[in-house]
Amino acid sequence: MRDLSLHLLxxxxxxxxxGAKLVTIRIRLxxxxxxxxELEDDGKGMSPELLERVTSPFxxxxxxxxxxxxxxxxxxxxxxxxxxxxxxxxxxRGTRLTASMDTRNIDCLPLGDLQGTLLSLMLTNxxxxxxxxxxxxxxxxxxxxxxxxxxxxxxxxxxxxxxxxEWLREALEEEMNPIFGGVLL
Amino acid sequence: MKSLAxxxxxRARTLENINMRKDEDACRVVIGMATCGIAAGARPVMLxxxxxxxxRNLKHVTVSQxxxxxxxxxxxxxxxxxxxxxxVTYIHVKPEMVPRIVSEHIVNGHPVxxxxxxxxxx
Numbered sequence: 001m002r003d004l005s006l007h008l009l010x011x012x013x014x015x016x017x018x019g020a021k022l023v024t025i026r027i028r029l030x031x032x033x034x035x036x037x038e039l040e041d042d043g044k045g046m047s048p049e050l051l052e053r054v055t056s057p058f059x060x061x062x063x064x065x066x067x068x069x070x071x072x073x074x075x076x077x078x079x080x081x082x083x084x085x086x087x088x089x090x091x092x093r094g095t096r097l098t099a100s101m102d103t104r105n106i107d108c109l110p111l112g113d114l115q116g117t118l119l120s121l122m123l124t125n126x127x128x129x130x131x132x133x134x135x136x137x138x139x140x141x142x143x144x145x146x147x148x149x150x151x152x153x154x155x156x157x158x159x160x161x162x163x164x165x166e167w168l169r170e171a172l173e174e175e176m177n178p179i180f181g182g183v184l185l
Numbered sequence: 186m187k188s189l190a191x192x193x194x195x196r197a198r199t200l201e202n203i204n205m206r207k208d209e210d211a212c213r214v215v216i217g218m219a220t221c222g223i224a225a226g227a228r229p230v231m232l233x234x235x236x237x238x239x240x241r242n243l244k245h246v247t248v249s250q251x252x253x254x255x256x257x258x259x260x261x262x263x264x265x266x267x268x269x270x271x272x273v274t275y276i277h278v279k280p281e282m283v284p285r286i287v288s289e290h291i292v293n294g295h296p297v298x299x300x301x302x303x304x305x306x307x
Contacts (some may be wrong), residue, residue, distance in 0.1 A: 010219075
């Protein structure tokens with residue numbers, strides 16, 4: 001993975017596969033340079049046994065082959081950049097993944113195209129689940145909630161209709177550029 | 186957040202499009218977006234398709250995602266499925282290739298042979 005936004009796009013897929021209704025993404029950049037990325041869902045969660053072995057590259061829910069690299073790569077990228085990785089899960093309740101990195105560390109991946117990741121998630125999951133994004137950097141805070149969009153648009157209109165997609169792209173840009181524009185991109 | 190009021194007009198317009206669309210004309214673009222696809226660059230390809238479809242106002246094309254199909258070395262990969270034709274699989278797709286796939290294959294019905302898995306040399 002070349003940047004953190006791609007990790008996020010990849011990891012969010014786990015939440016969707018777990019049947020989440022709402023996927024919450026939080027990104028926080030502290031004054032001192034610590035970056036925290038949190039991914040929380042209300043999906044089916046993991047058993048303590050699965051939770052224990054899921055950071056191994058040889059654990060996967062996939063049946064076609066025996067490797068799953070998404071989570072182990074995120075853990076490695078967080079830990080080698082002076083940060084930490086934590087995964088909490090409860091069956092029937094959901095899962096929360098927290099990865100932190102020190103952006104002053106030379107091994108810290110860039111944040112990448114966060115707007116592109118959020119837009120991709122919405123376009124490739126056009127009717128459900130909902131996504132909530134909350135971001136905070138020293139420049140301020142921003143948020144984006146697809147539940148509000150669906151309330152105004154009607155829940156029967158998929159997000160990948162071109163006119164809707166264009167609106168989402170512009171709305172994300174307007175909301176996020178002042179906060180994340182020029183930061184670590 | 187950008188004005189939610191705009192969405193009402195978009196809703197009306199979009200509903201009209203959806204109702205006019207006939208299933209038999211539907212064209213599908215399916216992009217591999219598992220860990221391997223994303224790491225290889227599937228996201229900008231997906232966004233390039235959305236942009237090109239919007240630009241040409243193609244109402245019968247839908248873009249969706251799929252997981253890993255086990256040929257990770259060919260990622261980013263995607264299938265174009267036109268009604269009444271066999272599906273065509275493109276490999277090592279880059280955003281620059283998307284306008285040509287849209288105009289030659291999706292609009293005019295001729296697959297871009299040199300980008301397909303049939304042209305792979307390894």
